[in-house]
Amino acid sequence: MATLPDLELPDNPKLTHNITYFARALRKAGLPIGPGRVIDAIRAVQAAGFTDKRDFYWTLHACFVNRPEHRLIFSQIFRLYWRDPRYMEHMMAMMLPAIRGVQEEKPAQSAEKRAAQALLDGQLPDIPEPDTPEDETKIEVDASQTMSTEERLKTLDFEQMSAEEAAEARRMLARLKLPVKPIASRRAQPSQRGRSIDWRRTLRGSMRRGGELHKIALKSPKPRWPNLVVLCDISGSMSQYSRMVLHFLHAVANEKGAGWAKVHAFTFGTRLTNITRHLATRDVDQALKAAGAEAQDWEGGTRIGDCLHDFNRDWSRRVMGQGAVVLLITDGLDRGDAGALGKEMERLHLSSRRLIWLNPLLRWDGFAPKASGIKAMLPHVDAFRAGHSIATLEQLAQAISRPDDGGEKDRLMQILRDG
Template structure:
């Protein structure tokens, strides 16, 4: 087995130094940890003590974690930093995908790669060359590194991305577009290229010429642009996917010439939150930070039926006029009454021109609509598609442009 270089973590036993190094790792992993919190943590640990490891864990968590979505990153960084050698071995293998080994037995879970990157920053993880000899087992090489970086990111699950990979993915998402064709209105207007005859205007022109019709006045139907309405599930199982989709929607709402009249965005978990006004902010990081501050139920539970009822009651008439297209981003794992969910989904479908459901659970080939929430929602959507990576969002443009696109709905309906 290849010997890995040790991490540069202080071994002098000084409590304050170790907590300071741990705070630096948390800051590298993405947590907003300042010097004031480090001082508070040192004082809290000295006051409470750490005879039991769980007590030590929760004291530091109370000092360093201020947002629900940071709990997972804190937990993974804590395990790596405070001496779990086998866990560290798994994480080094997960960040070095050249050789099949430990990572085949335990794949990186959400936030583990970000925590490992923070602690392994600057540590050399390249595997040295191994001389071949007779009788030795040939090492199997994973060719994933031969792929272009963008191609690999297109197919990589949002939940398994590291900090650097997510930053690169966000840059790719800003370049995506979601064009829409205009809708034909029943209203008409005079135009030289029209293929319809405007009778009243033709008669008015004839009266000005003594009643003789010399030419017909052409007209055509007006064109109007629909609204795009996004309903994003921000519960614990959907948080990372919804962040990526909202980043994509920010790019769509600020793209000139995409055709959408307006892009409306709502988040839901245990309550419905309208974050549309934040999408108008040009700085995407500031926009999503403000949206996250407004939505108080990030990483919470899921009550899809209750939140859809709030949307249908309070917002449907305001944002659904003119043939709106609805993007429903959720895994469908609901705790509400399924009968109430069916009624709300039926009403949503009746008021929308098209309802497209993006479900990250479709990344699994063995996925089947067994959950009662999915069974209740699936019959009342027009298209059912995956939404777990960049490639799935790229395919969304084709789904919107094709009115008969149903995605995976027909196949899954057969399994119900």
């Protein structure tokens, strides 16, 4: 990092160095921070003063955060670095309770794993080994059958991944495929092994030979490929999951020969945004950057009913042709009118060939359809599945190819009836 100017801060002469180290931690957590921003942050603190922690927080926030997905990471690192003097011990207690593999690992809160890794600089402190009696027999463990890193990453929750794990998960998602079977069609095409006689071609061929029947032409059904329509919730509670799903959709949209006629993608939070054209960009980072710039409601509120109404009114007839398969990615936590939400879901269901709902809340074993939004939406989907990990996205192909695969819908509908 470039040498910083010698700025005199009367409140704390070491504050310049602390801001510099804080910026390094943010950069290790994935925020694009260069020397210029660090200098701007020091000058901003000098101008704003250091009399109130809230003002100090928003001063650094204005200098270091320029993307919605970085707000939560900044908040976690700021809280642990500036507000807790014993943040190192706090991070060790919160994030690394199973360093030796003895205790059960405690799931980290959103962005805390990345914050811990940034503040600790990827290093673990020396932990004394437990005293072992000399006469105690050593136990050798055969680790040949243990879960590999890639297998563990497939089942890890997107929201609990560190920066390195998220990067590796995105590379794995880029290799995933989502094939689809063709739809039966009444239209036919010429075929050498068809089971039906093409009388028109047969008669035309005989007319060329003076009415003599020389060869019987055959035909087979012409395959018809459906569209894939994705409606992705980008509200605050869904932000991390949505970004991973969009990485997966970018790979699907650019996969040749997967079978989809066209992949349409929409994001919604407080408004509906069509990002289909951005998925056509070959570079996934550029594609998602452009999509994020167009969707101005990242990590905002949620108005599922209103956004579905806009889709049904403005886009349904344009993109739902050819028996489209619809993927709805949302947690269903909507505070709007449940009756209106149910009607829009019913209309969406009737317009689609198959409606599959991916909900990351299914990662919890005790999940039950208690929220009013979930109760209104659940009866109008064909399948209700989890969508919080790579493994759950891999299972999408099975849900699409098998019309009888309803996921967890039947079990949750039974809970609704019993309740």
